[in-house]
Amino acid sequence: MTGLEFVFVLIAALTLFSAVMVVTTPNMVRAALWLILALFGVAGTFVLLNAAFLAVVQVVVYIGAIAVLMIFAIMLTRKVMKDSGPQTNSTWGLAALIAAALFGGLTFALTRSPAATLMAPDFSTVSDPVAELGRALVSPQAYVIPFEVASVLLLAAMIGAIYVAWKK
Amino acid sequence: MGDPFALISQWFTNLLLGWGLSESAATVIRLLVGAVILATISMLTVVVLIWVERKLAGRLQDRPGPNRAGKFGLLQPIADMIKIFTKEIVTPAQADKTIFHLAPVVFIASVLLMWVVIPFTATVMGANLNVAVLYVVAVGAFGVVAVLMAGWSSNNKFALLGAFRAVAQMVSYEVPMVLALMVPVLLARSMGLTDIVNAQSVWFIVAAPIAAVIFLITSMAEVGRAPFDLLEAESEIVAGYHTEYSGMEFGMFYVAEFLHVWTIGALLGTLFLGGWRGPGAETYPLLGILYFYIKTFIGYFIVTWIRLSLPRIRIDQMLAFNWKFLTPLILVVLIFTAILDKVLEVYAVSGWGHALSMLALNVVIGWATVQALKKVEKSRQRRRPEFPPRPVAVAPKSE
Amino acid sequence: MLTNWLYVGLFIIVALVLPAVTIIVPRFIAPKKPNRIKVDVYECGIETVGEAWVQFKVQYYIFALVFLVFDIETVFLYPWAVAFDKLPLFAVMEGVLFIALLLAGLVYLWRKGVLEWA
Numbered sequence: 001m002t003g004l005e006f007v008f009v010l011i012a013a014l015t016l017f018s019a020v021m022v023v024t025t026p027n028m029v030r031a032a033l034w035l036i037l038a039l040f041g042v043a044g045t046f047v048l049l050n051a052a053f054l055a056v057v058q059v060v061v062y063i064g065a066i067a068v069l070m071i072f073a074i075m076l077t078r079k080v081m082k083d084s085g086p087q088t089n090s091t092w093g094l095a096a097l098i099a100a101a102l103f104g105g106l107t108f109a110l111t112r113s114p115a116a117t118l119m120a121p122d123f124s125t126v127s128d129p130v131a132e133l134g135r136a137l138v139s140p141q142a143y144v145i146p147f148e149v150a151s152v153l154l155l156a157a158m159i160g161a162i163y164v165a166w167k168k
Numbered sequence: 169m170g171d172p173f174a175l176i177s178q179w180f181t182n183l184l185l186g187w188g189l190s191e192s193a194a195t196v197i198r199l200l201v202g203a204v205i206l207a208t209i210s211m212l213t214v215v216v217l218i219w220v221e222r223k224l225a226g227r228l229q230d231r232p233g234p235n236r237a238g239k240f241g242l243l244q245p246i247a248d249m250i251k252i253f254t255k256e257i258v259t260p261a262q263a264d265k266t267i268f269h270l271a272p273v274v275f276i277a278s279v280l281l282m283w284v285v286i287p288f289t290a291t292v293m294g295a296n297l298n299v300a301v302l303y304v305v306a307v308g309a310f311g312v313v314a315v316l317m318a319g320w321s322s323n324n325k326f327a328l329l330g331a332f333r334a335v336a337q338m339v340s341y342e343v344p345m346v347l348a349l350m351v352p353v354l355l356a357r358s359m360g361l362t363d364i365v366n367a368q369s370v371w372f373i374v375a376a377p378i379a380a381v382i383f384l385i386t387s388m389a390e391v392g393r394a395p396f397d398l399l400e401a402e403s404e405i406v407a408g409y410h411t412e413y414s415g416m417e418f419g420m421f422y423v424a425e426f427l428h429v430w431t432i433g434a435l436l437g438t439l440f441l442g443g444w445r446g447p448g449a450e451t452y453p454l455l456g457i458l459y460f461y462i463k464t465f466i467g468y469f470i471v472t473w474i475r476l477s478l479p480r481i482r483i484d485q486m487l488a489f490n491w492k493f494l495t496p497l498i499l500v501v502l503i504f505t506a507i508l509d510k511v512l513e514v515y516a517v518s519g520w521g522h523a524l525s526m527l528a529l530n531v532v533i534g535w536a537t538v539q540a541l542k543k544v545e546k547s548r549q550r551r552r553p554e555f556p557p558r559p560v561a562v563a564p565k566s567e
Numbered sequence: 568m569l570t571n572w573l574y575v576g577l578f579i580i581v582a583l584v585l586p587a588v589t590i591i592v593p594r595f596i597a598p599k600k601p602n603r604i605k606v607d608v609y610e611c612g613i614e615t616v617g618e619a620w621v622q623f624k625v626q627y628y629i630f631a632l633v634f635l636v637f638d639i640e641t642v643f644l645y646p647w648a649v650a651f652d653k654l655p656l657f658a659v660m661e662g663v664l665f666i667a668l669l670l671a672g673l674v675y676l677w678r679k680g681v682l683e684w685a
Contacts (some may be wrong), residue, residue, distance in 0.1 A: 033313075052298065059310075062308055063310070
């Protein structure tokens with residue numbers, strides 16, 4: 001196993017373990033913190049794919065803004081942090097079966113698809129990936145329309161959120 | 169004289185390879201040793217900074233500062249450290265123990281991680297990341313999470329309230345900070361700190377003084393230094409999110425704050441004052457380190473000077489200042505800097521011409537801002553009602 | 568390039584272990600005598616009243632929300648800033664349009680009174 005594969009297995013194990021803990025832990029604040037760890041694992045995966053910019057963006061936006069927002073929402077609205085009652089309900093057997101079937105189906109489909117043999121994209125010929133991304137974002141042949149629409153979308157999201165959350 | 173650091177690194181790698189380790193294992197060990205050295209140097213710098221801060225605070229407040237422990241009080245930090253090491257760590261009842269003990273570690277890790285990307289000389293740095301500027305913002309995000317962890321796990325309403333206010337402050341001031349960081353990135357065409365330093369044939373503080381000032385102010389608010397230190401306002405919410413911490417865990421919060429201010433000085437120096445650049449720094453790396461430390465100390469001194477001179481501001485004043493003044497200002501500066509930079513590039517103006525035109529732009533924007541503020545103040549004056557003069561005490565009429 | 572990130576990964580481990588060691592050392596040299604009063608949470612010197620929860624103040628959430636939107640905006644703008652050399656003037660104007668739209672959003676929030684603390 002090469003060093004890269006070893007690191008990938010480590011990061012993937014961390015991400016999956018944190019994801020399982022998010023769903024199973026009864027304490028909500030701890031679930032939020034496990035989520036932060038899982039998102040951090042995703043950022044690590046981005047680094048292994050030579051997408052360093054996306055990795056830091058993941059941390060800045062997802063962990064720094066969205067996770068903080070979620071924690072605020074949890075801490076401000078719940079008096080009792082522990083979920084009361086049992087963790088599973090009566091139909092948990094059927095749910096586990098469906099989840100396992102879905103997992104098996106997805107694994108089967110992915111290993112048969114071209115994605116199974118893809119390697120991390122080789123950026124050694126590109127001098128500056130971030131600059132290329134920037135150029136693609138504003139060039140008329142590439143993504144300029146989504147770029148401007150994204151700003152309108154952010155404006156709409158801001159106005160919508162204020163409309164929902166603001167009481168005056 | 170050559171580059172002593174490259175020589176040491178090469179010697180160490182050869183030593184490891186000579187012991188029979190594979191190439192990748194030798195790389196990992198070399199990087200690990202470098203990481204340990206960098207982290208230890210950063211934390212030991214704080215020991216020196218404690219003395220500097222207290223002496224500086226003393227002199228600016230017209231008193232001698234510590235002068236009992238050793239000559240000039242130089243052993244004072246040692247005394248402080250011994251005291252903090254031997255204090256009991258009290259865990260509050262029903263606190264979430266794991267998160268409670270993890271929070272100070274994450275908090276200081278978020279500050280230590282900033283030192284990975286800061287270039288000490290042309291060749292000496294932790295890691296030359298091409299996304300270094302956003303990396304610095306990203307590790308700041310971990311500080312925010314650590315504050316929430318600390319406030320929440322203390323099981324103390326004041327700590328929780330303090331944590332919320334601290335996070336509201338840190339998160340609000342991150343917007344103009346990230347935007348102000350974009351100005352040197354724009355001018356240097358790269359997010360990597362080594363590229364930004366290499367692009368500063370003319371220091372960026374000439375080309376973007378408003379962005380430098382805004383970066384300084386917002387970083388001070390991120391750390392929680394006065395005048396933004398209502399998070400530790402002892403008379404208001406005790407000690408905020410670190411009320412329940414004692415002993416070395418409180419020491420970690422304290423160390424993290426000092427290190428963060430020093431890091432702000434380093435970032436200010438790297439982004440706006442030319443980093444390690446100076447006469448002769450390219451040939452003698454040690455001179456580069458000297459210039460770097462001088463510029464970092466200038467930034468540190470300015471922050472401490474402001475801290476010891478201005479009173480604390482209220483949270484509503486602070487948030488209004490951020491959202492209604494700093495954010496629109498930096499957005500306007502960004503728009504005009506971008507346009508002017510492109511125009512100057514089209515006309516092939518660079519070096520001092522470029523810097524001076526940018527300076528002129530900043531002066532114009534600054535003057536326009538001052539005029540706008542004067543108008544706002546005047547309209548506010550007009551709306552304030554005139555009170556008729558009344559005597560302070562009136563004798564009772566009934567006899 | 569990946570060795571740089573390997574350094575970052577190793578530094579994360581070091582940055583977590585070193586302060587942890589510094590905190591664990593006092594466990595051996597500092598006294599440890601918890602009693603009921605000492606471990607009680609601090610509430611201005613009196614007994615605590617009620618659980619530790621905070622009155623819901625929507626303002627905290629609003630500020631985090633506005634921060635989120637502006638954060639995403641800056642993340643879009645960073646590649647634009649880095650690619651500045653290769654962009655013609657109208658591409659710069661597209662970026663300026665992006666910033667101007669969000670400036671308009673900020674003005675909207677300001678006029679709506681969302682940015683007040685009280």
